[in-house]
Amino acid sequence: MSETTAPKPFDWSSPEATAIRKRRYAADRRLRLYGLISILTAIGLLGVLIASLIVTGHTAFVQTEIAVEFTADPENVPADDPASGNFRAVVSNAVQQLFPEIDDPRELRTASGILSDGAVNIVRNYVTAHPEVAGQSFTLEVPASDPYDQLNKGVINRDLPEERRRVSNEQIALFETLEERGLVSTPFNWGLFVNSDSRFPELAGLAGAIAGSFYALLVCFLISFPVGIAAAIYLEEFAPKNRWTDLVEVNINNLAAVPSIVFGLLGLAVFIQVFGLPRSAPLVGGLVLSLMTLPTIIIVTRVALKSIPPSIREAALGIGASKHEVILHHVLPLAIPGILTGTIIGLAQALGETAPLLLIGMNAFLTSPPGGIMDPATALPTQIFIWADSPERGFVSRTSAAILVLLGFLIFMNALAIYLRQRFERRW
Amino acid sequence: MQAAVTGYLFLAILALSFIAFYVGRTTANRFVAEQGADVHSRPIYHGAFAAVWVGLPALVLVLLWLLFQGSIIDRLLLASLPASLTEGASASRLSLYLSEIKNVASGRVFSEPSPEVIAAAERYQSWQMIAQWAMVVVALAVAALALYITRARMAPRFRARQSFERTLDIVMILSAVAAILVTIGIIVSLTYEAIQFFRLVPPQEFFFGLNWEPQIAIREDQVAGTGAFGAVPVFTGTLLIATIALVVAVPIGLFSAVYLVEFADDRIRGIVKPILEILAGVPTVVYGFFAVLTVAPAIRQAGGLMGIGISPNSALAAGAVMGIMIIPFISSLSDDALRAVPQSMRDGSFAMGATRAETITRVLLPAALPGIVGGVLLAASRAIGETMIVVMAAGLTATLTANPLNGVTTVTVQIVTLLIGDTAFDNPKTLSAFALGLVLFVVTLCLNVLALRIVRRYRERYE
Numbered sequence: 001m002s003e004t005t006a007p008k009p010f011d012w013s014s015p016e017a018t019a020i021r022k023r024r025y026a027a028d029r030r031l032r033l034y035g036l037i038s039i040l041t042a043i044g045l046l047g048v049l050i051a052s053l054i055v056t057g058h059t060a061f062v063q064t065e066i067a068v069e070f071t072a073d074p075e076n077v078p079a080d081d082p083a084s085g086n087f088r089a090v091v092s093n094a095v096q097q098l099f100p101e102i103d104d105p106r107e108l109r110t111a112s113g114i115l116s117d118g119a120v121n122i123v124r125n126y127v128t129a130h131p132e133v134a135g136q137s138f139t140l141e142v143p144a145s146d147p148y149d150q151l152n153k154g155v156i157n158r159d160l161p162e163e164r165r166r167v168s169n170e171q172i173a174l175f176e177t178l179e180e181r182g183l184v185s186t187p188f189n190w191g192l193f194v195n196s197d198s199r200f201p202e203l204a205g206l207a208g209a210i211a212g213s214f215y216a217l218l219v220c221f222l223i224s225f226p227v228g229i230a231a232a233i234y235l236e237e238f239a240p241k242n243r244w245t246d247l248v249e250v251n252i253n254n255l256a257a258v259p260s261i262v263f264g265l266l267g268l269a270v271f272i273q274v275f276g277l278p279r280s281a282p283l284v285g286g287l288v289l290s291l292m293t294l295p296t297i298i299i300v301t302r303v304a305l306k307s308i309p310p311s312i313r314e315a316a317l318g319i320g321a322s323k324h325e326v327i328l329h330h331v332l333p334l335a336i337p338g339i340l341t342g343t344i345i346g347l348a349q350a351l352g353e354t355a356p357l358l359l360i361g362m363n364a365f366l367t368s369p370p371g372g373i374m375d376p377a378t379a380l381p382t383q384i385f386i387w388a389d390s391p392e393r394g395f396v397s398r399t400s401a402a403i404l405v406l407l408g409f410l411i412f413m414n415a416l417a418i419y420l421r422q423r424f425e426r427r428w
Numbered sequence: 429m430q431a432a433v434t435g436y437l438f439l440a441i442l443a444l445s446f447i448a449f450y451v452g453r454t455t456a457n458r459f460v461a462e463q464g465a466d467v468h469s470r471p472i473y474h475g476a477f478a479a480v481w482v483g484l485p486a487l488v489l490v491l492l493w494l495l496f497q498g499s500i501i502d503r504l505l506l507a508s509l510p511a512s513l514t515e516g517a518s519a520s521r522l523s524l525y526l527s528e529i530k531n532v533a534s535g536r537v538f539s540e541p542s543p544e545v546i547a548a549a550e551r552y553q554s555w556q557m558i559a560q561w562a563m564v565v566v567a568l569a570v571a572a573l574a575l576y577i578t579r580a581r582m583a584p585r586f587r588a589r590q591s592f593e594r595t596l597d598i599v600m601i602l603s604a605v606a607a608i609l610v611t612i613g614i615i616v617s618l619t620y621e622a623i624q625f626f627r628l629v630p631p632q633e634f635f636f637g638l639n640w641e642p643q644i645a646i647r648e649d650q651v652a653g654t655g656a657f658g659a660v661p662v663f664t665g666t667l668l669i670a671t672i673a674l675v676v677a678v679p680i681g682l683f684s685a686v687y688l689v690e691f692a693d694d695r696i697r698g699i700v701k702p703i704l705e706i707l708a709g710v711p712t713v714v715y716g717f718f719a720v721l722t723v724a725p726a727i728r729q730a731g732g733l734m735g736i737g738i739s740p741n742s743a744l745a746a747g748a749v750m751g752i753m754i755i756p757f758i759s760s761l762s763d764d765a766l767r768a769v770p771q772s773m774r775d776g777s778f779a780m781g782a783t784r785a786e787t788i789t790r791v792l793l794p795a796a797l798p799g800i801v802g803g804v805l806l807a808a809s810r811a812i813g814e815t816m817i818v819v820m821a822a823g824l825t826a827t828l829t830a831n832p833l834n835g836v837t838t839v840t841v842q843i844v845t846l847l848i849g850d851t852a853f854d855n856p857k858t859l860s861a862f863a864l865g866l867v868l869f870v871v872t873l874c875l876n877v878l879a880l881r882i883v884r885r886y887r888e889r890y891e
Contacts, residue, residue, distance in 0.1 A: 028785040035687025038680040042759075043703055045752050049710070052722045227603045234600035250877075252607050257806065257876040258869065259813025261840050262614060265847075265865040269617035273853060276498030291610050298607065324593040352711025355815035355840070359847050381713045381816075388717045388820060396721070403714050410709065 053407075057400025063189035063202065064152040065141040066115065066178060070094045070123055072134050077127060079134040087124045091115065098183075099174065111174055116143040118203040141185065143202045146394035148175055152184060155397070166393070192401060196367050197383065201394025204387070206402055208369040212282050212362065212377030213351060219286020219373055220293055220350050225343055227290075228297030229332075235298070236305045237327055256295035263292050264356030272360060279361040280376035288360060289350040296349065300342025304335040309428040337424035341417045348413040352406065354381035380406045437490060437564050444571045445483030451579060452478030452588075459584045469588035477592040478578040484599075486571040493563045501555050502526055508551060510544055618869055621853070621862030628856045629657045634863060636660065640826035640837075642846060642857050657860055659867075661826035665743070665836030669818060670811035672747025672832055673754055678804060680751075681758025688759070689766040690788055701760075708756035716820030719749040724821060731833065739823070739835040746821040747832065750814055754807040761806065765799025765886075766792055798886035805879035809872040815840040839864045 011017060070090055077085035095112045102108050116122075119142045126140060127133060143149070147167045150156045152175070162169050178184050195205025239245040267288035271277045277284050308331045316326040357363070363382045370377035378386065384406065387399040456471035506514060506522055514522065525545070532541050532549035533556075541549070582588070626634070637658015684704065688697050724745035731738035738744070769792050777787040793800070823835030824845060846861040853859065 024783050024786065028783045031683075031785040031788060032687065032691050034683045035691060038683035039687055039700055039704075041680055042684060042707065042752075042755050043700070046703065046707055048722065049714075049718050049752075052718065053714075056721065227606055230600045230603035231607055234597075234604045238597065238600065239604070248604055248608060251611050253880060254873060254876055255607065255611060257809060257872070258614070259809075259815070259840070259872055261813065261815045261843055262618070262865055262869050265843070265862060266610075266614050266617055268847065269621060269862070270613055274499065275495045276502055277495075294607060294610065322589065322593065324596060348709070352709075352713070354711065354713040355819070355844065358819075358844055363848070381711055384713050384717065385816070385820070388713075388720060399717055400721075403717060406711065407714070410711070414709065 053400045056397050057404050059153040060397040060401035061189050062186045064144040064149040065185050066144050067183045068094050068142050069139045071137045074135050082131050082134050083128045087120045091119050114148050116145045116202045117200050146201045149202050201392050209378045209380045209383035211369040213379040215282035215373045216285040220289040223290035224293040224297050228294050229301050232298045232301035236302045252295050261355040263288050264359030267360045280364045281374050282377045283373040284360050285357050285362050288356045293346045293350050296346035301339045304338030308334050341421045344413050344417040348410050357382050441486045445479045448482035448575050449475040449479035455582050463584050467584045473588040473592050477588045480595050481578050482571050482574045486567045490567050497559050618866040622866040625859035625863045634659050642860050661828040666838040668743050669747040673750035673811040676748050676751025677754045677758050681755045682762050684759045685762035704756045712816040715749050715753050716816040719745050719821035723749050738833045741823040741835040742833050743836045744832040746818050750817050757807040761803025762800050765796040769795045798882050802879040802883035805875050809875035813872050819844050839868050
């Protein structure tokens, strides 16, 4: 007879057991804390990113302007051909008038520096557009040059010692007399959206870049949308399941993960070298972007087609529709909202893409917007890259402002996609 | 001028296509009226058939014409130049001639061009004209001919629907083939240029050399280095930055995923997941600017406080910002992997009395490991191929170092700097960019295939 001794029951309330339990629960809380810290870190980093952009970028949405009275005297502006006038002289006369007390030519040159270098052009354009002002005086709001713009916006601290400032005491004094006379204003900076690129930060704008991005995205959409849908319908609905279609499938999944710069190399070697298409053209940019968007559109279209219930197909087949009719008349129209949503998201990705556009030369310095898809152009992200590389202080806030504009477009596109999904999504 | 004519040509083809549709439909309607039920296809298919066959061939023709017209005219131009100019000239010299001729032709004259160039510019203009109008005539003729043929084929028993559907099939198959063509195009163009490069620079020097100084003189008057194409420092720089990125992103991404899947309720998940996705949607040029504007100065200041000198374009700044960019990849792929672990395994672990942390670390993470590894590999391939952050925040000089506080350069930075500006395709400087591109493509492809395979095999195991 063997004697079985029951194991001594474990004493759950013993100090050791309590200690073990405590340790285990502490481990539980620790893991939870790590997770929370990670999430807060990620969100915090996003917050820092956006905050730093807003802090540096918000000043670029307003522009310091100075009201200056110009005189189109007949000596400098001939009445019969105002556009040929000597507007440099008109501007320097106006500066002299602005500061009648200055008679030293060196000081006067410093004073002229308050006005943007584009003032001559602005006056010429105004006089050309309004020939009736010849011989008269007129007042224009002219952008202040970058250092004074920064000074007025408080980016340059007036309380710093003079040697650590980019504007001297003399310059500040000149500017303050203008402020006292009420000639300085800071209206909304329409130039940011109306002007194209410029060497002078106070004149640089995004019009050319926005137009270039628009043309490139247009080309991208016109190519990748029809081709992507056709390819997806074939692969999802018609393709036989064999090694070839498997290959296509693997290929499309991999294509979606190829680094974007490789597409730039392809565009450079094939579209520009072999086909001789023009460098920097939105056409080439759009072609390259469409190659990158194509896999995205194929994948989302297939998902959208898959989500249409078989009952729809069976009903259509049952009343005698051909396979093509089932898809063209019934499945595709029902899948269109999903396809559109995916396409917009794909285009938003394409809008932010920079590296391939650099390789095909869409980072040129251009002072006028492109007239079509064959003209040299920049795009929003490449314009950001150009400005980020510029040494002038004023371009820092312009770059941030350009990024905010780009993010604005992206938010708009994604919001549109979400709206479409919620408005038209059907649960079967 | 050219663009306007091409635009009108497209509109004309479109209009012809519409006309063809109406012709086809009215013809079929007449058949119906005359013969009643004996007509095979519905009238709309006769119209669609005619429209497709009138529009598509002409459109394809115009597109091909536009693609090849430029390079063919260039060839003809070079061939027509007097031999005294072209004999023994390098490819870059020839392309300079071409651009000079085109500048003169479009009226942008900087210095007095030579008489040969002026003559060639006149030839260029007239050939452009001829090519353009020939395209218009040929395209419209093709469309008109197609209209005539399709009209002649129409008959009551003509199987218009089947013909139309067969055409659609061809279009769809061609579209699917386009996706393959992109891959083939990438492989062929990269390999072709890389082979050109390896003819000039032996592969063993490229793959094992320790010295990278590609900025050689392309024109005689440029001051530049002698050129050294040992890419090892470039590769190590890429690996260093990608490693820093993963060191930042893997813990944050993984712990976020664990928290979201196992601890958070639906409300928190609904808020946090979209925010993490925003991180993935921010364009990389924005991260690049963020690195230059905020992160690099902050790191330098921190280093200054601790008395460490940090390079202004340190690998640490670029890698850390790249890490922020790939957090959402890691977190969403780990999220998927954790979610795919069957509930029964969780329940089993809880039934044994394990705490949540024990369930996660001892059961869920081991079970989800392949999926997580796949996600990390995908993120690594992203980090290696990422361009803008490193172009803006990392250095240009290739130094062989493992110190994250130094500046290093990466494959993508080199590709961009080598190809911005002068791009004549006959010197090792530009061609080396394609060799680097080929290496980049092959490495990322391998990582992606491996990652997708791991993820897929693992998913099958639980389904």
